[in-house]
Amino acid sequence: MLHEEVVGRIRAILLDGEIPPGARIPERELCERLEISRTPLREALKVLAAEGLVQLLPHRGSRAAKLTDKDMRDLFEVCQGLEALAGELACERISDAEIGAIAAAHDEMVRHYREGDLIQYYRGNRAIHEAIVAAADNPVLAGLYASVTARIRRARYVTPMTPQRWALAVKEHEAILNALQRRDGAGLSHILRAHLRHKREEVLQAGFAETEANDLGLRIA
Amino acid sequence: MLHEEVVGRIRAILLDGEIPPGARIPERELCERLEISRTPLREALKVLAAEGLVQLLPHRGSRAAKLTDKDMRDLFEVCQGLEALAGELACERISDAEIGAIAAAHDEMVRHYREGDLIQYYRGNRAIHEAIVAAADNPVLAGLYASVTARIRRARYVTPMTPQRWALAVKEHEAILNALQRRDGAGLSHILRAHLRHKREEVLQAGFAETEANDLGLRIA
DNA sequence: TTTTACATTTTTGAATGCAAAATTTGCGAT
DNA sequence: ATCGCAAATTTTGCATTCAAAAATGTAAAA
Numbered sequence: 071m072l073h074e075e076v077v078g079r080i081r082a083i084l085l086d087g088e089i090p091p092g093a094r095i096p097e098r099e100l101c102e103r104l105e106i107s108r109t110p111l112r113e114a115l116k117v118l119a120a121e122g123l124v125q126l127l128p129h130r131g132s133r134a135a136k137l138t139d140k141d142m143r144d145l146f147e148v149c150q151g152l153e154a155l156a157g158e159l160a161c162e163r164i165s166d167a168e169i170g171a172i173a174a175a176h177d178e179m180v181r182h183y184r185e186g187d188l189i190q191y192y193r194g195n196r197a198i199h200e201a202i203v204a205a206a207d208n209p210v211l212a213g214l215y216a217s218v219t220a221r222i223r224r225a226r227y228v229t230p231m232t233p234q235r236w237a238l239a240v241k242e243h244e245a246i247l248n249a250l251q252r253r254d255g256a257g258l259s260h261i262l263r264a265h266l267r268h269k270r271e272e273v274l275q276a277g278f279a280e281t282e283a284n285d286l287g288l289r290i291a
Numbered sequence: 292m293l294h295e296e297v298v299g300r301i302r303a304i305l306l307d308g309e310i311p312p313g314a315r316i317p318e319r320e321l322c323e324r325l326e327i328s329r330t331p332l333r334e335a336l337k338v339l340a341a342e343g344l345v346q347l348l349p350h351r352g353s354r355a356a357k358l359t360d361k362d363m364r365d366l367f368e369v370c371q372g373l374e375a376l377a378g379e380l381a382c383e384r385i386s387d388a389e390i391g392a393i394a395a396a397h398d399e400m401v402r403h404y405r406e407g408d409l410i411q412y413y414r415g416n417r418a419i420h421e422a423i424v425a426a427a428d429n430p431v432l433a434g435l436y437a438s439v440t441a442r443i444r445r446a447r448y449v450t451p452m453t454p455q456r457w458a459l460a461v462k463e464h465e466a467i468l469n470a471l472q473r474r475d476g477a478g479l480s481h482i483l484r485a486h487l488r489h490k491r492e493e494v495l496q497a498g499f500a501e502t503e504a505n506d507l508g509l510r511i512a
Numbered sequence: 513t514t515t516t517a518c519a520t521t522t523t524t525g526a527a528t529g530c531a532a533a534a535t536t537t538g539c540g541a542t
Numbered sequence: 543a544t545c546g547c548a549a550a551t552t553t554t555g556c557a558t559t560c561a562a563a564a565a566t567g568t569a570a571a572a
Contacts, residue, residue, distance in 0.1 A: 072349070073337065073525085097553075107527045109330065112555085116294065116334045117341045122431075128293070129533050129554060144431040147380065148373075151432070155372030210343075210365040211372075214435055294555085318523080328557045333525085350524060350563050 071106055076114040079104060084123050084134050087224060092136035095124065121217055137221070139274060145222045146270035152215045153199065153266060154259040157246075159206035161255035169251055172201050176247045183240050188231060198243070202250070202262075222273075229273050238268065297335040300325060305344050305355050308445055313357035316345065342438050358442070360495060366443045367491035373436045374420065374487060375480040378467075380427035382476035390472055393422050397468045404461050409452060419464070423471070423483075443494075450494050459489065 080100070083089055101111055115132050118124040126132050137145075179194030203215050242265045249258035301321070304310055322332055336353050339345040347353050358366075400415030424436050463486045470479035 071526090073347070108554095109526055109528090113334050113337045116338050120338045120341050122434075126294075130535095131554070141431070144429045147376070147429055148431050148435065151372055151376030152369075154376075155368070159368065208365045208368055210362070210369050210439070213343075214369065214439075218431070218435075329524095330556055330558090351565095352524070 071104075071110065073110060073113060076104060076106060076110050077117050080111075080114050080118060081123060081220070084118070085220060085223060089134045091134050091224075093134050095132045095134060097131065122221055135221070142222065142274060143270070145218055146266065146273070149215070149218050149222065150263050150266040150270070152211060152218065153203070153262045156203040156206040156208075156211055156215065157249075157258035157262045158255040159208060159211070160202050161250065161253040161258055163207050164205040164250065164253070168201070168205050172198055172205075172250060173247060175201065176243060179243065180240060183236065191236075195239075195243070198246075202246075231272075235268070235272055239265070242268070294331060294334060297325060297327060297331050298338050301332075301335050301339060302344060302441065305339070306441060306444060310355045312355050312445075314355050316353045316355060318352065343442055356442075363443065363495060364491070366439055367487060367494070370436070370439050370443065371484050371487040371491070373432060373439060374424070374483045377424040377427040377429075377432055377436065378470075378479035378483045379476040380429060380432070381423050382471065382474040382479055384428050385426040385471065385474070389422070389426050393419055393426075393471060394468060396422065397464060400464065401461060404457065412457075416460075416464070419467075423467075452493075456489070456493055460486070463489070 089095055095115065097108060097111060101108055104111065115124055115126065119126045119132065123135055124132050125135050175194055175198050179191055179198065182190040182194055203212050206212070242261060245261045246258060246265065249261055304321075310316055316336065318329060318332060322329055325332065336345055336347065340347045340353065344356055345353050346356050396415055396419050400412055400419065403411040403415055424433050427433070463482060466482045467479060467486065470482055
């Protein structure tokens, strides 16, 4: 089995919340489940630890990383910076076809908003942000963005959304699309920053801090 | 031996250019040299591959990553974005003592400039940029910055420096220190971007592209 | 002399084995 | 019954081993 595949499968297990934050990662069990020996599994865990999804405790095994409020704030700040950069670069490089695709995704997302379908809305929202990053045509940036968003993802999509906040988010997305269509890099960068800052306030205000109770909620959601 | 230590030592070997970009990494030799078996070495290589310093070729071993012009451009863009972000955050959080330390480092760097000591100048330059990132008080950002700069470091410090460019760089650093002292986040962010953009032009114009000839140069320098 | 087929050696990727450390279990004392 | 402590078990980290793939070398044929 390819090494990269093991990393991907464990990452998926962690992102699904199947192993909740802070929980021990059972080496032997995972070996049996993935039908591999400990060597490739441990290699994968080291890689995931470097990514920040797993923490290794010497002689005590590995655990799914548990994020503090501070970690969350830090991750959001970086995510903001990366998206702002992606927005600027995207405006320089994006093709009309790509803008068209994003506009379509935007319209669909707005439809989900009108229907009140939060899950589908989030899915569309994520697709747009990822499309902007992709349009920046910078694999290094895309890689870091993927890594950072993976770490916040769980919290990002489980916060309660008030009608006011939701309406504001949609409004901001209108502005995002608009700036993109005008290829206004500075403007887009600015809007994305504000958008992410609001998102962060939302998440942190919801009293993030991964607790056992929270973990249960995350697993169900 | 601690796993993290092996990663650090191999990273150092790669950054020193002891194994030049594109060269095969001799597993057995490294094992003997570090006095470890292949298991921890291979774990370390996987981590370094995830960081982008090493590339793994299935059934063909690992090589020191070789950067194309495009890779270099991408890395610089991201580095710029991260430093700009760090500058903004630093202005919000930096203490007077930290500013004082940076001012001192700045003066020393200028002294090296006046003396024409490029090596020491680069060292001081790097210290200042790292201090700004540290002042942002964001470990996630610091980690990504370290990873990105590690990848460009070799190229960053071997480009020919014309007197004009050097004078401009010093001037920009005056502005950087000034913005920091005024805690002008937006201004600092702007200057840092320009500073890095100039640096990038310098490096790319020098016709980067890691070639065998270039590797030799890197190893000596 | 060059090229191609084949055998040998080397190297890689993964499983297993082993010693050290940590955790759990069991037993006796309070 | 509870606490303390030592023995047993489990788990971790690394070394070694093994099978498969790639590289290398050799010899015969064009």
